[in-house]
Amino acid sequence: MDSVAAPRRVVVSVRDIVKRFQRAGGSVTNAVDNVGFDLLAGEFLVLLGPSGCGKTTLLRTIAGLERPDGGTIEIDGRLCDSSENGVHVPTERRRLGMIFQSYALWPHMTVFDNVAYPLRSQRKHNKRDIADRVERVLTMVGIPELTKQYPGQMSGGQQQRVALARALVAGSDLVLFDEPLSNVDARVREQLRFELATMQRDLGFAAVYVTHDQSEAMGLAHRIAVMESGKIVQIGSPREIYDEAASRYVANFVGTSNEIRGRVQSVEPDGTASVTTVIGTFVGTLSKPDIAAGDEVILVWRPEDGEPSIEEPASSNRFRAVVEAALFLGSHTEYSIRVGESRFRLWRASRRQLSTDAEIWVTVDAASMRILRP
Amino acid sequence: MQRSKGTPLTRVAFPRRMVPLPASGRLGTFVIGRRRVSPFTAVGVALGVLAAFLAVYPIARVIVGLFVTDGRLSVAPLRDAYSIPDFWQLIGNTVAVVVASSALALVMGSVLAWLNERTDARLGIVTDSLPMIPFLLPPIAGAVGWVLLLSPRAGLMNGVIRAALDKVGVSLNEGPFNIFTWYGLIFVYLLYQVPYVFLMVSAGLRASDPSLDEQSRVCGASSWRTLWRVTFPATRQSLGAAVLLMMWQGFSLFSVPVIIGTGARIDVLSVRIVNLLSFSFPPRTGAAVGLSFVVVLFVGVTWLLQLRLLRSGRHATIGGKGQRAVRLELGRWKWPARALVLGYGAVAVVLPIVALVVVALNGYWTTNINWGRLSFTAFRESVFGDRLTLTSIKNSVSISVLGATIGMAVAAMVSLVVMRRRGRLVQAMDGAIKLPSVFPHLVIAVGFILAFAGAPFKLGGTTVILLLAYISIYLPQGSVAADSAVAQVGRELSEASHVSGAGGGRTFARVFLPLIVPGVVAGWAFLFAHMAGDLTASAVLAGTTNMVVGFRILQVFDNGSYAQLASLALVLTAITVVVVTLALVLAQRRGRWRQRTTR
Numbered sequence: 001m002d003s004v005a006a007p008r009r010v011v012v013s014v015r016d017i018v019k020r021f022q023r024a025g026g027s028v029t030n031a032v033d034n035v036g037f038d039l040l041a042g043e044f045l046v047l048l049g050p051s052g053c054g055k056t057t058l059l060r061t062i063a064g065l066e067r068p069d070g071g072t073i074e075i076d077g078r079l080c081d082s083s084e085n086g087v088h089v090p091t092e093r094r095r096l097g098m099i100f101q102s103y104a105l106w107p108h109m110t111v112f113d114n115v116a117y118p119l120r121s122q123r124k125h126n127k128r129d130i131a132d133r134v135e136r137v138l139t140m141v142g143i144p145e146l147t148k149q150y151p152g153q154m155s156g157g158q159q160q161r162v163a164l165a166r167a168l169v170a171g172s173d174l175v176l177f178d179e180p181l182s183n184v185d186a187r188v189r190e191q192l193r194f195e196l197a198t199m200q201r202d203l204g205f206a207a208v209y210v211t212h213d214q215s216e217a218m219g220l221a222h223r224i225a226v227m228e229s230g231k232i233v234q235i236g237s238p239r240e241i242y243d244e245a246a247s248r249y250v251a252n253f254v255g256t257s258n259e260i261r262g263r264v265q266s267v268e269p270d271g272t273a274s275v276t277t278v279i280g281t282f283v284g285t286l287s288k289p290d291i292a293a294g295d296e297v298i299l300v301w302r303p304e305d306g307e308p309s310i311e312e313p314a315s316s317n318r319f320r321a322v323v324e325a326a327l328f329l330g331s332h333t334e335y336s337i338r339v340g341e342s343r344f345r346l347w348r349a350s351r352r353q354l355s356t357d358a359e360i361w362v363t364v365d366a367a368s369m370r371i372l373r374p
Numbered sequence: 375m376q377r378s379k380g381t382p383l384t385r386v387a388f389p390r391r392m393v394p395l396p397a398s399g400r401l402g403t404f405v406i407g408r409r410r411v412s413p414f415t416a417v418g419v420a421l422g423v424l425a426a427f428l429a430v431y432p433i434a435r436v437i438v439g440l441f442v443t444d445g446r447l448s449v450a451p452l453r454d455a456y457s458i459p460d461f462w463q464l465i466g467n468t469v470a471v472v473v474a475s476s477a478l479a480l481v482m483g484s485v486l487a488w489l490n491e492r493t494d495a496r497l498g499i500v501t502d503s504l505p506m507i508p509f510l511l512p513p514i515a516g517a518v519g520w521v522l523l524l525s526p527r528a529g530l531m532n533g534v535i536r537a538a539l540d541k542v543g544v545s546l547n548e549g550p551f552n553i554f555t556w557y558g559l560i561f562v563y564l565l566y567q568v569p570y571v572f573l574m575v576s577a578g579l580r581a582s583d584p585s586l587d588e589q590s591r592v593c594g595a596s597s598w599r600t601l602w603r604v605t606f607p608a609t610r611q612s613l614g615a616a617v618l619l620m621m622w623q624g625f626s627l628f629s630v631p632v633i634i635g636t637g638a639r640i641d642v643l644s645v646r647i648v649n650l651l652s653f654s655f656p657p658r659t660g661a662a663v664g665l666s667f668v669v670v671l672f673v674g675v676t677w678l679l680q681l682r683l684l685r686s687g688r689h690a691t692i693g694g695k696g697q698r699a700v701r702l703e704l705g706r707w708k709w710p711a712r713a714l715v716l717g718y719g720a721v722a723v724v725l726p727i728v729a730l731v732v733v734a735l736n737g738y739w740t741t742n743i744n745w746g747r748l749s750f751t752a753f754r755e756s757v758f759g760d761r762l763t764l765t766s767i768k769n770s771v772s773i774s775v776l777g778a779t780i781g782m783a784v785a786a787m788v789s790l791v792v793m794r795r796r797g798r799l800v801q802a803m804d805g806a807i808k809l810p811s812v813f814p815h816l817v818i819a820v821g822f823i824l825a826f827a828g829a830p831f832k833l834g835g836t837t838v839i840l841l842l843a844y845i846s847i848y849l850p851q852g853s854v855a856a857d858s859a860v861a862q863v864g865r866e867l868s869e870a871s872h873v874s875g876a877g878g879g880r881t882f883a884r885v886f887l888p889l890i891v892p893g894v895v896a897g898w899a900f901l902f903a904h905m906a907g908d909l910t911a912s913a914v915l916a917g918t919t920n921m922v923v924g925f926r927i928l929q930v931f932d933n934g935s936y937a938q939l940a941s942l943a944l945v946l947t948a949i950t951v952v953v954v955t956l957a958l959v960l961a962q963r964r965g966r967w968r969q970r971t972t973r
Contacts, residue, residue, distance in 0.1 A: 063869075064872075065869055065872070090872070090877075091869070091873055092872045092873075092874075092875045092876055092877050093875070096873065097873065098869075098873040100866040100869065100870055101866065102864060102866050104866035104867050104870035105870075106867060106871075106889075107889070108888045108889055117871070117876070117884070118874035118875050121875035121876040121880060166870075166874065167873075170874070170875065
């Protein structure tokens with residue numbers, strides 16, 4: 001799933017985009033605040049963040065549905081937005097595909113008419129040509145038999161395929177997704193996500209995908225850009241985002257984490273540092289090189305990285321805790337453990353049970369314990 | 375389809391300059407303030423501003439007219455109105471009739487709505503179409519019909535009852551019923567108030583969460599207790615809206631009191647205002663404006679009460695979509711309940727129409743109908759043999775077709791513009807267009823006299839002033855219909871069209887138009903029916919030079935025969951029914967994809 005290293009064509013280039021909105025009270029907020037990234041051909045980029053972080057606005061700006069107040073956007077090497085030069089190419093001439101939250105299939109048109117619409121808008125194809133292309137793209141997404149149906153008669157999965165066919169039919173290799181899976185129920189969502197990932201890898205279009213659901217982001221993305229109040233706070237592969245969160249915000253937003261406050265005692269040249277906390281001294285990995293001895297920091301570790309044992313372990317990164325509660329979750333069991341006033345979560349495969357009220361030792365590897373700024 | 379996050383908070387600046395932009399823009403792009411505006415939006419805004427002017431200016435003239443006479447500040451109109459000898463009597467009569475009929479209608483309409491929405495007494499299209507009644511059978515036709523039925527001597531129904539009583543030995547010379555009484559007047563008002571309550575309460579019941587009721591049942595409350603303690607209280611908002619509608623409608627209703635009130639010697643405000651304006655020489659405009667103010671005052675007070683009710687926030691919470699309540703099984707009360715619903719239908723529609731048909735075909739009004747000699751001769755003579763009547767029909771149909779078409783076109787364009795850009799200007803425009811809906815029709819008609827009859831417009835006595843007044847009066851309803859049609863078309867559907875490479879024009883023609891046609895056509899039918907059957911504005915604004923059906927009916931009522939009156943009322947009803955049915959069938963056909971969809 002890691003992005004391919006070989007040099008590839010840049011499909012979208014976003015530089016320093018700013019979008020301001022005036023609130024009802026008159027104050028101005030930056031919905032998108034100096035954002036920049038490059039999207040490579042065939043790459044699947046997910047914009048991840050809570051609602052109100054500006055991810056949808058950013059997507060709509062790329063689509064040309066919003067006009068940025070600053071910065072530039074190039075699509076396929078063509079300048080589409082530049083507030084400095086007053087350039088704003090309207091949406092209908094950006095030659096991209098977009099899939100909306102509701103799929104936005106026109107209910108009064110058949111599947112054929114829906115998919116043929118972008119071709120007919122171009123006014124350069126004859127009837128035969130349109131029929132051929134629509135048939136080809138519908139076969140590509142696996143629903144060649146549905147041409148005469150109306151969208152209202154179809155399942156969510158079929159609607160997603162039609163929307164994708166409509167986005168791809170005019171030959172665009174960039175598709176924007178605006179939380180398309182957010183209003184289907186959980187079971188269907190998982191299936192649609194899988195289908196979508198497979199089709200994107202097979203058909204090879206580049207995608208920008210907006211979601212607030214971190215598991216969706218993990219399952220789909222080559223790269224994830226985590227957003228917070230209009231800014232991209234970290235961009236990287238799902239593994240990097242999960243294992244090497246650069247901030248508390250990212251660590252908490254992506255996955256579950258345990259936190260302990262502490263103070264840096266000493267910094268080692270290999271990028272590790274030892275940190276004193278109320279439950280003992282731990283060695284962890286620095287997230288930023290500028291953290292120095294004496295700094296207030298937060299130690300963050302994932303619930304699955306804690307290794308419980310009954311016997312006292314030989315390793316140093318360990319603490320003693322009491323099991324307060326166990327929550328059986330099927331594939332794993334979540335334990336709530338307590339050390340003095342602090343509570344942590346611990347995930348273990350369900351095969352071996354820890355009994356409640358048991359006193360245990362927990363070891364966390366220095367590589368799994370990240371030192372972040374508070 | 376909801377978008378809470380990305381709602382643009384950007385504002386449209388007020389149009390300081392509006393010039394074509396030749397530089398980087400496409401051909402035909404305009405700049406309003408600092409934003410680019412498509413020609414489509416520019417036309418929409420222009421039409422909207424025009425419609426807003428038409429709506430606001432006459433009302434402003436009424437308000438100014440209250441305090442300014444001949445260029446000087448004075449309260450002469452209010453003094454003139456107050457000095458009408460029977461001023462308090464007028465107000466008392468109007469309030470009595472409106473309040474009594476509204477109170478009764480509130481009970482009856484709620485019961486009918488509840489039976490139709492929540493019990494198994496529902497009778498499909500028959501009960502669903504109840505609210506269409508005032509829409510298809512204009513109040514003037516209903517009022518005339520009931521006069522023909524229950525006039526003390528010649529009333530057809532009275533005749534039938536007397537004949538029956540005669541058989542059991544009771545002989546009467548007149549009666550037993552008399553429509554020209556307080557009861558008669560309130561009764562016919564009631565018939566036309568019930569549908570408003572039915573409409574609002576049905577909507578309220580449909581929107582309120584049936585699980586509220588179910589919860590009450592689970593808590594051990596009986597069906598009746600649930601009904602009175604949970605179901606109806608939860609629709610308070612709808613009941614409030616119904617009361618407001620009834621006040622608004624009742625205070626300016628003219629057709630029913632002019633027919634029945636005049637015969638019963640019960641004067642009400644609306645009839646007096648029209649008399650002061652149209653049947654006094656010289657017209658006593660000042661006093662009419664003063665009385666209009668009283669009408670506005672009453673509606674305003676109701677509106678304030680309604681606002682307080684809304685603010686209290688204790689009305690129904692709207693549940694999720696498509697929840698359907700389990701219908702209450704009425705058991706042996708099912709048929710009595712149905713009889714009640716059907717009885718209302720018979721009294722409000724069937725009986726008056728039968729009376730109109732019998733009298734129109736008989737040629738004159740008598741209780742001794744010779745059933746074998748009924749023919750179309752009299753009907754034909756009184757309608758097609760009468761030059762004035764023919765002219766009035768022609769004028770009414772053409773004005774209504776034109777008015778409804780212009781009205782819905784403007785309403786649809788404005789709704790689209792409003793949905794796309796929520797600037798201050800656009801919002802003000804939308805509000806202005808809907809403003810006439812809070813003023814009684816009569817007041818707006820008076821405003822049109824003040825605003826457009828004299829210099830500089832000099833439109834008095836023309837068909838143009840009627841057309842403009844109709845548009846102004848009925849545009850709010852058209853606008854609401856268009857709003858809901860447009861709102862159903864989610865913003866994403868049009869954005870998807872832009873993404874697919876289509877511009878504003880193509881998006882409107884291929885995506886918006888087909889999707890809003892059913893709603894817009896329904897709105898058109900509504901406007902047409904109201905414009906064709908309008909009596910209130912016509913009574914004030916029409917005359918011999920711009921004859922319309924409404925005015926002709928009043929003329930015939932004053933100095934024609936009842937057979938002629940019945941014929942004219944029937945023609946009006948027939949035109950309305952045919953046009954509305956055609957329009958709705960057409961809309962249904964255009965919206966065929968709806969039936970094929972399963973969700």
